[in-house]
Amino acid sequence: xxxxxxxxxxxxxxxEGAASPIRATTVDLRSDTVTRPxxxxxxxxxxxxxxxxxxxxxxxxxxLQSRAAEIFGREAALFVPSxxxxxxxxxxxxxxxxxxxICEERAHAFQYELASMSALAGCMPRTVPAPDGLLTWxxxxxxxxxxxxxxxxxxxxxxxxxxxxxxGTVYPVAQAEEICDAAHALxxxxxxxxxxxxxxxxxxxxxxxxxxxxxxxxxFCLSKGLGAPVGSMLVGSREFIDKAHRVRKILxxxxxxxxxxxxxxxxxxxxxPKSLHVDHQNARYLAEGLSAIPGIRIRPEKVVxxxxxFDVAGAKKTPAEIxxxxxxxEVLANPFGKxxxxxxxxxxxxxxxxxxxxxxxxxxxx
Ligand code: TLP
Numbered sequence: 001x002x003x004x005x006x007x008x009x010x011x012x013x014x015x016e017g018a019a020s021p022i023r024a025t026t027v028d029l030r031s032d033t034v035t036r037p038x039x040x041x042x043x044x045x046x047x048x049x050x051x052x053x054x055x056x057x058x059x060x061x062x063x064l065q066s067r068a069a070e071i072f073g074r075e076a077a078l079f080v081p082s083x084x085x086x087x088x089x090x091x092x093x094x095x096x097x098x099x100x101x102i103c104e105e106r107a108h109a110f111q112y113e114l115a116s117m118s119a120l121a122g123c124m125p126r127t128v129p130a131p132d133g134l135l136t137w138x139x140x141x142x143x144x145x146x147x148x149x150x151x152x153x154x155x156x157x158x159x160x161x162x163x164x165x166x167x168g169t170v171y172p173v174a175q176a177e178e179i180c181d182a183a184h185a186l187x188x189x190x191x192x193x194x195x196x197x198x199x200x201x202x203x204x205x206x207x208x209x210x211x212x213x214x215x216x217x218x219x220f221c222l223s224k225g226l227g228a229p230v231g232s233m234l235v236g237s238r239e240f241i242d243k244a245h246r247v248r249k250i251l252x253x254x255x256x257x258x259x260x261x262x263x264x265x266x267x268x269x270x271x272x273p274k275s276l277h278v279d280h281q282n283a284r285y286l287a288e289g290l291s292a293i294p295g296i297r298i299r300p301e302k303v304v305x306x307x308x309x310f311d312v313a314g315a316k317k318t319p320a321e322i323x324x325x326x327x328x329x330e331v332l333a334n335p336f337g338k339x340x341x342x343x344x345x346x347x348x349x350x351x352x353x354x355x356x357x358x359x360x361x362x363x364x365x366x
Contacts, residue, residue: 048263060259076241086219097122099155133166168307180214
């Protein structure tokens with residue numbers, strides 16, 4: 001089974017003491033998490049009406065939660081500090097300690113969430129590799145165990161859309177729905193790590209609520225391509241959200257005047273999906289440019305959202321060396337595997353920035 005290197009943002013950050021950690025001229029392609037709040041978000045934050053959310057009295061957060069529930073066609077939603085916490089809460093709500101969570105081998109919840117499902121929910125991941133990270137029911141069915149008195153029982157199925165390590169790949173709706181239907185027929189719940197579900201929705205040309213309607217719970221991030229400074233959402237039934245609310249508190253995620261964050265989240269939710277297609281166009285443009293550089297291997301046609309993962313096994317430098325060289329040219333990217341580098345497009349990087357990244361790579365690999 002493949003293991004993935006520790007995600008090490010320090011590899012590409014500037015030295016301590018710098019006035020601003022990232023210079024305005026830097027092309028930062030490490031992640032869409034680096035997006036800074038837009039002027040509209042900052043304005044909304046400054047004037048947000050707030051209250052104590054632990055009492056359920058923050059009007060801005062309540063508005064954000066109602067709007068998220070509405071967009072996803074669900075009974076309720078909950079604001080959570082991070083995507084990791086959102087996934088963990090869902091796992092804790094749907095499972096009991098000692099159960100297994102079936103997920104793809106490169107799932108974020110398995111690779112990059114510090115084994116929280118084991119440490120804090122008492123669950124064991126049961127993983128299976130799938131092409132481009134996209135599971136089918138045929139991958140999942142043989143892993144399900146519901147009766148044995150020897151083996152751990154399946155507690156939950158978890159999918160990821162878009163699939164980060166798969167390269168921002170998108171589930172065909174019918175494939176995801178078949179999994180949900182088949183799991184439900186066995187009495188199993190299905191949680192979606194939809195950190196970038198709006199990217200998937202834009203790529204499919206269908207509303208986020210429609211492509212996720214069969215999942216029992218969905219987590220999506222406001223703080224990635226949507227650009228909010230902090231926060232993710234869980235959506236689901238009233239009963240699920242009531243339980244999630246308690247688990248959030250257990251995990252220390254009860255917040256007070258969180259409306260200042262929610263205000264940015266509301267702008268992110270309403271405005272940002274409209275321009276994600278530009279990030280996708282830039283990602284494809286980047287992938288096409290990369291495919292013409294000797295030593296780099298990538299299939300541009302596979303890049304359908306904002307994540308670009310390319311293979312540098314054919315270059316004479318390691319991913320870490322290449323990223324260090326890029327950094328000296330004020331282009332930031334993350335090594336993302338033994339032979340791979342990841343670049344993620346977002347609204348803080350324009351076409352000229354992509355051209356700079358491509359020119360820097362051409363020089364480094366020449
Ligand atoms: N992903 C981050 C890193 O952790 C790798 C990134 O830069 O892409 N699900 C998925 C699919 C994610 O990509 C991430 C973050 C999360 C969950 C966790 O979200 P946060 O960072 O808000 O806890």
